Structure formats: structure tokens, C-alpha cells
Amino acid sequence: MAGDKGLKKYFWVLFFILPSLLGKLIFTVFPMLTSLGLTMFEWDLLTTPEFVGFENFKYLFTNPTFWQSLLHTLYFIVGYVPIVIVLGFGVALLLNQKIKGRSFSRAAFFTPVISSWVAVSLLWMWIFSPKYGILNYLLGLFSITGPNWLYDTQWAMPAIIITSIWKDIGYIMIMYIAGLQNIPDEYYEAAALDGAGRWQKLIHITFPMLSPTTFFALMISLINSFQVFDQVWIMTQGGPANSTTTLVQQIVMNATRYGRYGYAAAISWILFLIIFGFTVLQNHLQKRWVFYE
């Protein structure tokens, strides 16, 4: 609008932006800067903070538990991201067809997405229960002796990965269904006229047309899995024997259990740098494989 000028305009700018801006400054920017400062201190909130310079980072890089948590986070990502994306895509293709029971199935896939991590984690803890859980019972029907899952250092992380895939598959599905519905029918019709079969259409139309969706899904599941926490904290607390400890689990553990706020802040900034690095890298690589109309 042309009318507002000078003071009056700035009055309105302040009026509309101030609540949000103040909140952002107090509850995001200030904690962020504090966090950066905190990395230089050792502080348990009870005694006076002690300035330690880069000691927290030095300690971090020589601490085997930190490397373990990084390694397990990567293990989680490698196990979770490719499978959830491929399965989510497959289910989207399936549920984008005109078949009976479609909306019921979509709801079945979507219910875990709208449930809390706490609910889903508790449910799967019970499913994974070695003796009374349904999974080992079902495996038993095929004469397979199921492992101790969450109590077994080998199987705890796979169990967490399975849980996470089950929860998020519907989310990836929803994104791909939206992507599929955006592909104009004419493309398929033209390809059919040229004699393209089902597979050719999938490879030459569907895949490239969905590449922006794949990029988005990949980015989001990567960023979310670097931050994997809720399910770990509830299902194993990082155990047994640190076999499922992750970066964010270490942050929370060090802050709330060990009272090492500076060290926790240091890990969180390493996490930020890793996520930031991956985002930049992905954005760079996307030019090679993402197709925008």
C-alpha cells in the first residue's frame, strides 16, 4: 500500500514484527550465542563456570565415546535413510493406483507418522520383548529363534532402525504421492504413443520428474537422522554397552546426567557443522541429478 509513510509506517512494522523478533532474539539467537560461548567453559550450573578455552573440543576429539556416538549415528543413517526412501517410494507407487482399500491403507501408513516417537518407541519395545513380544513369537512360527533385540549389542541398533523405518515410511509415501500427482498425464500419454512400456515410463518419466521430491526427502531424512534421539532415549538410553549411543543422545546425557554443559554444547556445534556441511554438499551435488522443469 502506498499510503503509509515515515513514522507511521515504522510504527506498523514494529507492531507486527516485534513479538516475533523479540521472541526470536531471546529464545533462539541469544541461546545460540550462549551455546557458542558455553563451549569454552566447564559448568555444572552449581559452581562458577570455569573457562577452559578449546579443552572441550580437544576432549571431544580424543574421547572414544564421542567417536562411538558419531559412528552409531552414521550406522543409523546408512541403515535407515536408503530403506525408508525406497520403501516409501514403492508404497507411494502402489497406493497411487486405483485399487480397493487405498484410503484405508494410506491411513495405516500415516498413523505412525502422526503418533509421537514416545508412543511408537514404547510399542516397539514391547514388540521386541525377547520373551513375550510378538516379533520373536512370529519368528518362532518359522522356527527362527529371535535375538534379544534391545538387550543385545548387535541387534539394538537394527531394532531402532526398524522402528524408525516403520514410523516414517508413511511420511516419505505422502511426499511421493504428492509428487506423483503433479506429473502431467500428457507425459505418459505421449510416451505411450511412442510405444513406451511400464518400465520405460517409470525410468524415463517418473524417476526424473520425481527427482526434486527425492532430493527433498533425502535432505529431510538425513537432517532428521543426524538428530536421532527420542527413540534411542526411550528404547535403550544408548545402551546396551553404548551400542546405540548417538550424537544427540550424548548431548542430552552430558547435560542432564553428567552436568557437563560446556561439553554438551561443544558436541551440539559439531553436530551443527556436520549437518551444515551435508546440506551444502547436497545442494552442490543436486545439480547433477535433480531435474527441475
Next chain:
Amino acid sequence: MIRKKANLRITRKTILYIMLIISSSTMIMPFVWMISTSLKTTQYTLSIPIQLLPDKVTLEGYKRLFEISSFGRMFSNSFLVAIITTIGQLLISSMAAYAFARIKFRGSDLLFLLYLATMMIPSQVTVTPLFILMRYFGWLDTYQGLIVPGLFRAFGVFLMRQSFLSLPRELEEAAYIDGANRLVIFIRVVLPLSKPVLITQGLMAFMDSWNSYLWPLFVTSKAEMFTLPLGLANLQGQYLTEWNVVMAGTVLSIIPMLCIYIVAQKYLIKGFVTSGLKG
């Protein structure tokens, strides 16, 4: 040739349905197990051989849930926090979004860019200092501690600005010529025209708050301030073997979101497609 094609179509359909049944049952099975466990007696959940469905349905688990935990209190805590967070977030974000979309002022582009930049910061970076800040404010174990830090989401500002930009300016101009000020225009013209984005954003905010775990874990330690996810996780820790009780709580915690999904499916799905990032 035609017959062969028809056969092929039937086989294709059959395979599709088989895949549909297998994949859907994998998704549904855990829920069946959850509900059936919640309807068993504790003793029955710990008996072998396991039965998928109980012979005798009982509400004992639900009754005991209300006895041993302050489930009602946790439920209303969650509800109160989620509702206020939703309303507050919508109000604060839409106001800021309006200024970014409709008022030209010096530095607005830069400020908006900084807003977007804050989205890059993972919530784990700010969570510890934020906890210390809450402690300093004396906001630990309070509703304001649970609610206020969650009111300022840059992503909401971003989405609503997009939506406001796509509104026709003519209506606002007309109201302005009629002597309405910015606030009146915002409330009478802009917000009513933006119902879809407000509903979508509101539902996402409600869900995020309803399901959130990390922040309540930091900011509350007294049982009477626990939100539902925190209370449920605690319940499991305390009553390790009473899975019928834990599953009863889980069932009840999912129901509100399920109702929202049934009523407002379209908006909720739109919310998921357009957003995505946690926190």
C-alpha cells in the same frame, strides 16, 4: 493376443493386491498388538504361548493407568500446552509474515534472510542454553516454560509470508481507501482469506507440541507438570512389566491425533508435504 493381455492384467492386479495386503498388514499388525495388549490383564500379557488376541477382553489396564499415574493431569497438561502453543504460534508468525509480505521497509529482506538462517540451527544447539535461561527465569516446571520458547518458529513465518504474497492486493487497497488501518486490514481481510494456511499451520503446530519429548524432558521434573509423552515414557520405566497399562496409555495418546487426521486429513497431509523439518 487380447486374451493374453487380459490375463496379464489380471496377474498384475493380483500381484498389486498381494503387495497391498502384505504391506498394509505389516503396518497394522503393531497397532493390533498394541490394542490387544491394552485389553489384556497383566498376568495374561506375560503368559506363554502368546496369543495375538485376548480370549477375555478387560479394561483393567485402562483402570490401572488412571490409578497409578495422574494420566488425566498429563493429558490436560499436554492439551493445554498444545492449544496455547498453536494459537500463540499462529498469531505471532502471521503478524510477522504480514509485515514481511506487505510493508516495504529498510532491511526487510536482510531480516527475513536472518529468519530463514535460524532454521538451519538444530534445536539441540539451543536446548541446553535455553534450559539454563528457563532456570534463570524460574520457569522450570511451569506452563510458561513449556510453552513460550516454542512460540517462535521461523518456518511458520516463511510459509505464511508465501501465502500472503499470493493474495490479491486489491481487497486490501480497497479497505485502506475506506480508511481501515493495518491492523483492521490484517484481521478483517488478510486472515480470513488465509484460512487454509492457518489451519494447516495450526494442525502442524498442535501435533508438534502434542508429540514433543525433548523440550519437556529438559524443562519439567515434577510429575504434575509432565506432558503426556514424558509421562508415558516414565510410566514404562516405573512399571516395567505392566505392558497392558503402558499400551493403554499409548492407545489413549494416539487417539486425539487420529481424530484430527480423520476430520482434517487434507490439511494435515498438506502440512506434511510443505514442511518436514523437526523443530
